Amino acid sequence: MNMIVCCKQVIDPEAPPASFKVDSSTNKVVPPPGVPPVISPFDEQAIEAALRIKDAKGGKVTALSLGTKLLRDVVKKPLSMGADELVLLEDDAFADGDSWSTAYALAMAIKKIGDYDIIFCGRQAADWDTGQVGSGIAEILGIPSLTLAKKIEVGDGKARVERLTADGYEVVEVNLPALITVTNELGEARYPTIKGIMAAKRKEPVVWKPADIGADTAKIGTAGRRTKVIKLFQPVIESKCEIIGGDNPEDVAAKLVLKLREAKII
């Protein structure tokens, strides 16, 4: 099994909400000071999905990241978890793309890597939360896509995927090659091992520029965007919380019940 996993470096989505700031003059997010970026959590779980298949059936896992200012400590995490190779699409020309320019560049890189049975992505990136790049890559490559997978088993040139539905899940069989996006219900991603961290330190990523993947520069980064962000803003949450105090839990509970009754909530 040859597997390619797309991993995005993002602003830590679990950073305290109070640290989140937007620069409204540029419509961009100001990275919170002192909080390092991370691999988008669903992408880490996509790595986990690939590693589970590798553990069971053998194979090769290549992590693929696109961006600028990619911190080696961050983007090497898949290697320290057990991935075999790391390919970076790192160039200013790739910067500030949208789902279309990103899917195009990743698909071009995947074509260059060439040999694959499964391409994994996270269900959505934890920054723009769109969840379109995976389906886009599959469409460009002309292969089937299955989204929101929580379990994947492979055999006989097929994958059997448990995919979330509104009220449970469904089991779908797909002929490989295919693209699969992974949801958190898959379970936690493994921690890097000491051995893995050492191996990742020694391993140098392969870095490709647009020309290396034969990308049309009009289709990548800002130039390749189809969508425009005309405004980025922080919605105002009115904080008018009334904290209910009292001498003991019974007292507090009684006061709350009274308030809720007065307000006709219960």
Add this chain to the structure above:
Amino acid sequence: MSDYKGVMIYGEVTEGKLSSIAKELLGCGRKIASDLGQQLSAVLVGSGVGGLAQETIASGADKVYIVDNPLLKDYQTETYVPVMEKVVKQVMPQVVLLGQTTIGRDLAPRLSFRLGTAATMDCVALAIDPASKRLLQTKPVFGGNAQAIFTYDSDPQIATVRAKVMSPMEPDASRKGEVITIDASLDPSTIKTKVLQQVKEEVTGIKLEDAAVIVSGGRGIGGAEGFKQLAELAEVLKGAVGASRPACDSGWMPETAQVGLTGKIVTPNFYLAVGISGSSQHLAGCSNAKTIVAINKDPEANIFKAARYGIVGDWKQVLPAFTKKVKELLAK
């Protein structure tokens, strides 16, 4: 570009019924269509869906396109994308709206790539720009910490819409509309996927999406045992039990109970958040509740920013006392 006209909604059918999100889309599509001075159409795809056309018209559609075929019994990317591609190319709507559901999340991106246009996912507001007549699409980003307004120049403009943010129309059975059948034109030999099994998580009692009261627990609950106490209170209040993602990931609650950006969007009258810190991703699923009440031992917890009332304290002491008082009150 000017060849594209009208607004189309994708009418999701669940268990043989027109889904609530479909009615919400009809409600919001109606407004957009009238702002554009154009018609609103709906497309129903599935097996045995033709009978829903009249209800779809009553809920706001001027035209209903029906694609009915046994091969379309279950949603599959491999069959629904080509069907929607065919419908859109035939009808040429300027705007296509879908629900941000497990189906819409899958269908909209692949369809937009196939059609060579773009899509905006999980919109919470849609409006026509008076000057350009283009669709302004507002969507929460960065887990709900911010919102972005998107536009683009290609047609059709595709957007998925978050559940429960748009209001359905009052159904009007006397409304008249046109019903048009479109052939699916599917070749079974080209379908590379097969649905082997559908598994439904059994929910006892009230569904989260329909509940007027939700008692929700987070990592602070500490285990499945604690959720029994939440369930007891929920029962007294005739509500349902929800959970944050860590509580589901830890197996304390089934994954279908997850509230938030990647779980359920809920709009109860009363949302009690117990041992939940109030991350932006969690609030994305519950911030439209009428009243949020939080019990948390950390006075700085972000949940108090969204709450109307708060109790700072250990839930293990506060909750049993609260349940007792509620029981006393309701027994009166």
